[in-house]
Amino acid sequence: MSTTAEPERRDVLVCIKRTPAVGARIALTDDGLAIDTRHLGFTMGPHEECAVEEAVRIAESHRAAGGTARVTVLTVGPPDAAEQLRYAISMGADEGVLVEVPTEELDPEPTAASILAGLRSAPDTRYDLLLFGTDSAVAGNAQAGIRVACALGLPMVAGVKGIRFDDSGLELRRGTPAGIEIYRVPLPAAVGVKEGINVPRYPAVTGRMRARKAPLRTVPGEPAAGGLRTVALRRPREDRPETVVLGSGAAAAPAVVDVLAELGVV
Amino acid sequence: MLLVLIDTEADGTPGPGTGDVLAVAHATGLAVEVVTTGAVPDGLAVRRVHRLRHDLLTDHAPEALGEALVQLLAAVHPAGLLAAATERGDEVLAQTAARAGLPLATRCLALCPGEPWSLTRVRSGGVLLEDAELTAPVVLATVAPGAAASGSASAPAASASASEAPAPAPDVVEFVPELDPVLARTRVVERVPRAEGVSLATAPVVVSGGRGVGSADGYAVLEELAALLGGAVGCSRVATNNGWRSHSDQVGLTGTQIAPDLYIACGISGATQHWVGCMNARTILAINIDAEAPMVTRATYAVLGDLHEVLPAVIEEIRARSGTVDRPDPVPVGVADR
Ligand SMILES: Cc1cc2nc3c(=O)[nH]c(=O)nc-3n(C[C@H](O)[C@H](O)[C@H](O)COP(=O)(O)OP(=O)(O)OC[C@H]3O[C@@H](n4cnc5c(N)ncnc54)[C@H](O)[C@@H]3O)c2cc1C
Numbered sequence: 200m201s202t203t204a205e206p207e208r209r210d211v212l213v214c215i216k217r218t219p220a221v222g223a224r225i226a227l228t229d230d231g232l233a234i235d236t237r238h239l240g241f242t243m244g245p246h247e248e249c250a251v252e253e254a255v256r257i258a259e260s261h262r263a264a265g266g267t268a269r270v271t272v273l274t275v276g277p278p279d280a281a282e283q284l285r286y287a288i289s290m291g292a293d294e295g296v297l298v299e300v301p302t303e304e305l306d307p308e309p310t311a312a313s314i315l316a317g318l319r320s321a322p323d324t325r326y327d328l329l330l331f332g333t334d335s336a337v338a339g340n341a342q343a344g345i346r347v348a349c350a351l352g353l354p355m356v357a358g359v360k361g362i363r364f365d366d367s368g369l370e371l372r373r374g375t376p377a378g379i380e381i382y383r384v385p386l387p388a389a390v391g392v393k394e395g396i397n398v399p400r401y402p403a404v405t406g407r408m409r410a411r412k413a414p415l416r417t418v419p420g421e422p423a424a425g426g427l428r429t430v431a432l433r434r435p436r437e438d439r440p441e442t443v444v445l446g447s448g449a450a451a452a453p454a455v456v457d458v459l460a461e462l463g464v465v
Numbered sequence: 466m467l468l469v470l471i472d473t474e475a476d477g478t479p480g481p482g483t484g485d486v487l488a489v490a491h492a493t494g495l496a497v498e499v500v501t502t503g504a505v506p507d508g509l510a511v512r513r514v515h516r517l518r519h520d521l522l523t524d525h526a527p528e529a530l531g532e533a534l535v536q537l538l539a540a541v542h543p544a545g546l547l548a549a550a551t552e553r554g555d556e557v558l559a560q561t562a563a564r565a566g567l568p569l570a571t572r573c574l575a576l577c578p579g580e581p582w583s584l585t586r587v588r589s590g591g592v593l594l595e596d597a598e599l600t601a602p603v604v605l606a607t608v609a610p611g612a613a614a615s616g617s618a619s620a621p622a623a624s625a626s627a628s629e630a631p632a633p634a635p636d637v638v639e640f641v642p643e644l645d646p647v648l649a650r651t652r653v654v655e656r657v658p659r660a661e662g663v664s665l666a667t668a669p670v671v672v673s674g675g676r677g678v679g680s681a682d683g684y685a686v687l688e689e690l691a692a693l694l695g696g697a698v699g700c701s702r703v704a705t706n707n708g709w710r711s712h713s714d715q716v717g718l719t720g721t722q723i724a725p726d727l728y729i730a731c732g733i734s735g736a737t738q739h740w741v742g743c744m745n746a747r748t749i750l751a752i753n754i755d756a757e758a759p760m761v762t763r764a765t766y767a768v769l770g771d772l773h774e775v776l777p778a779v780i781e782e783i784r785a786r787s788g789t790v791d792r793p794d795p796v797p798v799g800v801a802d803r
Pocket of ligand 1: 218219220221242243244245336674675676677678700701702703704715716717718719720721731732733734735736737738739742752753754755758770771772773
């Protein structure tokens with residue numbers, strides 16, 4: 200028995216999403232329903248990468264204090280999303296769960312239902328903390344985590360840039376234009392993590408080796424459509440006039456200051 | 466009837482995005498009523514205001530407010546409930562949607578009633594638009610900042626009702642939800658006010674640097690120019706990830722989306738995720754060694770060259786014109802006479 204308030208074991212789940220790493224211009228598929236990803240690499244969203252980093256740090260410090268800890272990463276996506284799970288494992292997560300659905304992009308309700316299906320597939324695991332990215336990179340529906348937390352009866356705060364364990368649970372910090380809001384929530388809890396909470400590590404070679412061999416558990420998802428249905432994606436019209444080149448190098452300075460003066464900022 | 470949730474600042478003024486959400490709500494052609502937990506802002510062109518009253522709702526409390534809204538929906542049967550797509554608005558409506566088992570469309574620019582409702586929402590910070598259909602007994606949506614100006618919400622009702630002579634004061638109806646005390650678990654318990662100074666989000670001028678700056682120290686020259694122009698310093702994600710700048714300076718999809726009068730992008734390539742953070746700037750000046758960089762080709766003005774040569778020359782020129790003596794040593798930030 201532990202004599203401190205710290206539990207001996209800490210289980211953290213991080214939910215991540217595979218997202219296309221789009222460049223300076225986004226190409227769409229012929230049917231206009233999706234981003235054309237044929238020539239793109241994939242990544243996980245920055246908020247989620249920070250969530251993985253935060254989970255790994257929580258586990259590391261818990262282990263350093265003599266406890267045991269485990270970080271599970273879960274993604275809802277096609278089989279290719281295993282790539283993002285393995286990346287999270289290379290950062291230090293312990294295991295991965297792929298909740299398999301046929302498409303890259305699922306509406307928010309089936310996404311939440313599929314995450315819950317993934318959790319039900321391991322009914323004996325109790326997570327102390329569920330981390331999500333505060334919103335996903337491309338779709339930005341900003342609700343899957345809250346739906347999951349709500350279904351599980353867990354408290355959830357989104358947009359969080361600071362997590363600290365204290366005697367009664369978690370202290371969470373969130374930035375607003377007016378300053379920082381502080382929340383204190385009991386465990387178990389769910390948190391929507393925002394980029395800036397930490398600077399994610401670059402995986403070490405040993406981590407990459409481990410990730411390559413790590414077994415992933417695959418579970419079927421629940422992709423039945425919800426009430427929100429995408430009809431088409433399109434690019435907004437952009438009418439930008441041609442760029443005016445003011446010159447090259449230091450010699451352009453007078454022309455730059457002319458413009459600054461014209462704009463009334465000097 | 467459409468309900469619009471209005472967030473109020475501590476001083477009672479309507480929160481960010483209020484104008485946009487009201488414009489989009491009026492543009493649907495449905496009658497609009499307002500929900501608030503705080504003061505009733507002046508000059509609302511609506512018939513009725515529902516004021517939620519409960520001890521748990523005295524500060525931001527996403528779960529308690531989400532639950533209170535579910536109860537209000539059941540009591541007044543609106544066609545839908547809208548809120549501004551701020552971090553808070555998205556969060557509260559997601560709580561409402563999850564608790565009521567309803568779909569939610571966040572970050573909408575326009576909504577059109579029907580069976581189903583059709584809508585346009587912002588994706589990837591605004592480089593993509595999504596046309597979607599929402600099938601639900603009660604429509605829940607948040608409205609993206611700038612929606613009123615995007616043209617999608619320009620039905621006559623919007624501007625007419627907002628700009629005409631003083632609207633009669635709305636009826637204020639109190640609504641007292643029954644809230645489980647356990648919901649107090651997600652309520653703001655403390656606030657730390659922001660440090661004084663120009664904030665990235667509201668600065669009229671932002672001098673921003675990316676990978677091209679090369680180091681944390683390299684930002685000294687950007688700081689200096691920003692101080693001369695009364696602006697703030699921004700950065701790209703590369704700068705944040707390298708530990709050169711704090712994430713609170715990051716412009717872009719996962720940083721801050723800003724709309725200054727002038728954005729000076731130094732050594733930033735202009736990836737879409739950065740672009741969505743600065744594309745609403747009135748004027749963009751790009752300083753880059755690469756004439757083909759997307760930031761250069763999309764900017765209003767560009768200077769081709771090394772930012773470490775261009776910026777010191779610009780600073781010197783500003784000083785020369787304002788008659789300030791040019792000093793050989795770097796001038797501490799904020800000393801410039803302006
Ligand atoms: C889901 C997702 C979200 C993201 N969110 C954000 C975000 O919020 N904000 C963000 O910024 N990025 C974001 N990114 C990253 C983004 O895709 C780019 O990687 C990043 O913006 C590039 O930063 P950069 O322009 O500084 O670097 P680079 O793309 O490497 O560009 C450097 C530029 O500097 C120029 N240069 C180099 N040296 C000099 C010099 N001496 N003088 C002048 N010019 C020079 C080069 O010509 C080049 O154009 C996100 C990415 C993803 C996948």
